Amino acid sequence: MQPVALSANMPRSFYQGAGRIDRLRGTPVATDPYHPEDWIGSVTARSGAAPSGLTTLPDGRLLAAAIAGEPERWLGPEHVAAYGADPAILVKLLDAGERLPLHVHPNRDFARTHLSSPYGKTEAWVIVEAAPDAGIHLGFARDVEAEELAGWVRGQRVEEMLAAANRIPVRPGDAIVCPAGVPHAIGRDILLVELQEPTDYSVLLEWEGYDIEAESGHLGLGFDQALRCVDRTSWSSGRLDDLRRARRSGRDVRPGADRLFAEVADAFFAAERLHPDPVSVLDPAFSVVVVIDGTGTLEAEHGDPVEVRAGDTLLVPYASGECTLRGGTTAIRCRPPRPAQPIAAR
Structure with a gap:
């Protein structure tokens, strides 16, 4: 069965890219900057916007339909026994032409209880390009009370939220895990490969100044319920290091292949x-x-x-x-x- 070269699959988004995906490919930079992500091999649709986000194969079939027809040939018998005809992953190329809003993804327990989904959205990033001063916000630097968080979100007191979050410099080659529940924002001038659980669930802590409405930010649950998925605990430097450290015995797992991400990503x-x-x-x-x-x-x-x-x-x-x-x-x-x-x- 032949490996398949894919065409770009770039649904419209609410934030702007900066042409880095086109430049990586050596193609003309698109005039519309609001297509900053390429959803690669996707059987996951944009939340509330299907079929946007789904990958179409060169023969015109949706990838989801092709896998459903031959799940073991696409995914392997052990994978099908565990996950069914579901790749259980979503991969993106992401070009941050501006800082993304501070947001959170629910974990599996929250998603099962409130969203009828077996998947939350733990994700991880491999940095491909980054400006010298580029960085991400990841986790709060101190414990945050529920009422304090709710007040920040209601009043869109963004500077206070960002001041309470850790800012981490990044450079090409970094590999970072972002567990579900942890507040985060990818900074501008970064191109990365993102791996994630196959959902499009986001709880927005920030939306002002972006092409998005507040009502899109609580997953239809209302903010009182949605904010319960937020990890409000302090992420110390030691905890953050655990998300960024090189994998034990990750070098040369096979000839010419190094395993990335700390063991926390393995599930x-x-x-x-x-x-x-x-x-x-x-x-x-x-x-x-x-x-x-x-x-x-x-x-x-x-x-x-x-x-x-x-x-x-x-x-x-x-x-x-x-x-x-x-x-x-x-x-x-x-x-x-x-x-x-x-x-x-x-």
Whole structure:
């Protein structure tokens, strides 16, 4: 089964990009900046806006329909036994042309109880490009009382919220996990690969100045209920370091492949940095490959070679078998969590 080179899938958003995805690909920069994300290999629709966000394959089929027709060939028998015909991951290229608003994603317990979903939205970022002064806000630097948070949100006292949050400088190559519930905001002038649970759930703590209404920010629950998903505890430097540290024994998990993210990400997704020397070996698994520089060739055990270059995005089905990446290139391979036990019944 052949790896699939994907076209861009860039739904309209409420914040602006800065053309970094187009420049990575060597294509003309779009005139409309409100398409700052590429949803790669997506079977997840924008909240309340389906089919926006869903990936269409080159043959015209929705990826979701193709997987439903042949789930084991796309995902593998162990994955299907644990998650059904569901990739259990969403991958994006994200270009922050402006600071994103401070927001939070619910965890699985909150999502099961209030949103009838087995997934929350833990996410993680691999920084591809960042301006010298670029940074993210991640977690509150002190404990915040529920009434204090509610007052900030009601009054849109953004400066007070940001002052209470940790700001962390980032640079290309950083890999950072953002657990569900933790307030965060990606700063401007950053291009990243984002891995996340396959939902579009966000609780906005901030919306003024963005092309979005407050009513879009509480998941239809009202803010009194929605703000209960927020982790208001203090995120000390030690706790933050646990989200950013290099993975134990992550180097050379296979030839030319380094495992990214601390172990806290393992229940949700996995990522590898591929750096052929002279090859990178990809074991059989459903995965998304984002090429971030150079040119090369992706060779599949079952399929023809695919020439790749910076900015290309590819789907690798389980049935492609073992693959190798060759050439002067670097890529990020994104994959679902390894099956352990079935996720809660849907």
